[in-house]
Amino acid sequence: MKIFKSITLRNSGATCQKCVHFQNNPAIIEAIYPGLKTMSSGFASVREQDGLCGFHQIYLAAGDSCPNFTPIVTHLHQKA
């Protein structure tokens, strides 16, 4: 059945959480959505790790994914 194929415990791999377009910092989400902290919170459990996708301009779960995934680049600075 299609419905069971659409379910998983947790998505892994190239998910939004690891994408450069994804922004889920609670303080930034609160600043982007005025009123969120008036009767809820960016730091609440109900929000899980959801965030904004700067590429598609949608608000979605951190475990989501799409063909436009771009991994976060980690810069290593070496000092002598």
Place this chain on the structure above:
Amino acid sequence: MTTTTTETASTKTSGWQELWSKEDWWAVWLGLGIVGLAYVFYLSGSSISWIAVSPGKWSTLSQLGTQLSKNGIKYFALLAAFLVLFTTVASFIGQKPKAFIPAFIFVFVLSAIIYIIGSWDQANHYNLEPPLVALLVGLFISNVVGLPGWLDAGFRVEFFIKLGIVLLGATLPFTLIIWAGPVAILQASIVSLVTFLVIFFVARKLGLDHRFAAVLGAGGAVCGVSASIAVAGAVRAKKEHPPIAISLVVIWAIIFIFALPLISRALQLPAGVGGAWIGTSEFADAAGLAAAQSYGGLANSHIIAGTADQAVAAYTLIKVIGRDIWIGIWSFVLALIAVTVWERSETHSKVEVGQIWGRFPKFVIGFLIASILTTLIVHGNTLADYNKLVKPSLILPITALRTWAFTFSFLSIGLTTRFRQLASAGIKPIIAFTTGVAVNIALGYFLSVVVFGHYWSSIVTH
């Protein structure tokens, strides 16, 4: 040689990290810590009542002056204790203590003034219910006077209300939750489902997108702003949709904070029945508690039948047990419908069943544990012992701290509500949401008063 790593501002928290990065868990740690400390003092024949100070009833300014000069040091000690605890929380969740400390001192001083005004023996006569005064003062300051944005760091509405609810659990017998919980779930589920479907189908009829309709419906039916933002993430709403739902919820919630107690009073609803109706029809936890506590306060002055605790208990059972705890299920089901029915274009991942637990409002766990703990502690005491020993040494100090937490929250609602900043909604979302509100209020009244009225008017809270 040293190596440093830089990444984007995106936050990665999972598993155990949630325990110290989410306000819900901090409400559990602090709430249960306070209850545990109160119990330790109680067992040693003492009490935390010294620091859990609250203004007593006063009728003249000289009485108030005497009271304040006697207890002044206690208020400073309480402020210091709150500052230490809350600044720790603010630091752990990633806020700057430098901004939080002055902001919280501002909240505490204003709350103390409001608490003192509410203790005036003529306060009810002039409708100076502390929750309503706190809200009005906050709204006036934020919308007329204006405050610098950095002060927002101390106005943590949700954290304060969740801490207050955990402490509230310590003053409610667990037997009441077992006895009234199923009725609360039944009543709340009927209203939530009907309200959601009304908003959703009216929104669809007006041509709004499926996901937007779901975000609006959840906001009106489940738990206000929290439900809207949770469902928005679950169904992948467009960036501009959550703020519209948030605006509608905030505006209606503020109207209901004043309207529901007024209408309930005009209809002379008993405290428990009014609390149940508010629990069924208000949107956000903090807004509903402001209304329920305000309405319960009328019972203290014998303006309505019942007790103040009945209003708050009935409200909490319906709102927290009947509505809040199901948000994970709502999100999961709607996410599944979004994937399998509404067509998905931008993303292609599977629906995570783990979100049922992930989105669960964890403070409810603290609320239940606190209730079980006090029920076990109280068990075995006669009513006379309870009234003579347990209540003054254990229950009343926790109640005083709970009232402080609620007052911080009610004031913070006002201080963070800036009407100019709220997103404009457009006529179609307004019509869809308001239709749901109308159905919700009528059905909520019918169930709370006609169907279960006898039940809510007779709940035992001690």
